[in-house]
Amino acid sequence: MQSSMSRRTLEEMATRRDRSGSLWLVQAFTGLLLVFILGAHMIAHHFIVEGGLRDYQQVLDYVANPFVFIIEVVFVIIATIHALLGARAIVLDLRPPAATVKVINWVLVAIGAVAIGYGLWLALALQRAAGA
Amino acid sequence: MDDIQPTTDPVRPKAPLRSWFDVRGRSLSTLAFALNRLTAIGLTVYLFLHLAVLSMLLGGPESWNRFLAVARSPFFLLLDVVLLFGVVYHMANGIRVALVGMGVGHTQHKTMFYVLVGLALVLFVVGAALIFVG
Numbered sequence: 001m002q003s004s005m006s007r008r009t010l011e012e013m014a015t016r017r018d019r020s021g022s023l024w025l026v027q028a029f030t031g032l033l034l035v036f037i038l039g040a041h042m043i044a045h046h047f048i049v050e051g052g053l054r055d056y057q058q059v060l061d062y063v064a065n066p067f068v069f070i071i072e073v074v075f076v077i078i079a080t081i082h083a084l085l086g087a088r089a090i091v092l093d094l095r096p097p098a099a100t101v102k103v104i105n106w107v108l109v110a111i112g113a114v115a116i117g118y119g120l121w122l123a124l125a126l127q128r129a130a131g132a
Numbered sequence: 133m134d135d136i137q138p139t140t141d142p143v144r145p146k147a148p149l150r151s152w153f154d155v156r157g158r159s160l161s162t163l164a165f166a167l168n169r170l171t172a173i174g175l176t177v178y179l180f181l182h183l184a185v186l187s188m189l190l191g192g193p194e195s196w197n198r199f200l201a202v203a204r205s206p207f208f209l210l211l212d213v214v215l216l217f218g219v220v221y222h223m224a225n226g227i228r229v230a231l232v233g234m235g236v237g238h239t240q241h242k243t244m245f246y247v248l249v250g251l252a253l254v255l256f257v258v259g260a261a262l263i264f265v266g
């Protein structure tokens with residue numbers, strides 16, 4: 001009995017470690033993508049625009065471009081995933097109990113879904129406002 | 133390397149949060165890791181603030197242009213410089229952590245840190261100058 005319990009515990013630990021490793025890979029991959037997408041975002045929005053920020057009409061003209069629209073939506077999705085996986089890693093470093101970890105996972109998924117949904121809605125609303 | 137352990141690795145300091153701020157006798161890796169975490173928290177908060185601020189665009193040109201007037205004030209430009217430091221440092225150290233974690237350049241991780249963070253500092257200085265001058 002004790003042996004089977006120990007074996008199960010070990011398997012659970014191995015599964016958790018595999019999952020942690022997969023999430024680490026997702027974080028590394030999204031991080032590398034962000035180097036390019038965030039770099040492009042910062043240059044396009046803050047460094048090549050006079051005054052450092054686009055005015056209202058410039059923003060609408062910018063998001064009216066379908067390619068830019070797609071890149072910005074992908075940027076919101078990738079940045080949110082990367083940020084929330086990082087937040088999870090930090091919270092797990094504080095060693096919460098296993099039951100709390102489950103709650104944290106769901107809370108982070110909910111925050112991510114709301115942030116991505118809101119970002120998509122905002123981008124679509126701006127594109128409509130631009131008349132694209 | 134402390135910073136390439138999977139998140140749930142049991143080998144952790146006893147007071148992880150406090151240890152980020154305690155710089156006494158720390159190795160370069162630990163300091164890099166702590167600064168990476170601090171910039172990560174700042175950037176995560178900024179991401180959600182940024183999304184919230186963008187909703188002002190839905191209020192039309194007056195709402196957005198009022199925000200622009202505030203965002204172009206010297207205090208906000210200074211905050212932009214702090215943000216830029218967070219971005220370039222997190223990016224440079226993140227590239228190093230990702231590469232080392234995937235088994236690339238594991239033995240030269242310190243050299244990689246100095247080269248990447250050095251490049252990041254150059255980007256930071258150029259970017260900070262552009263924020264105030266551009």
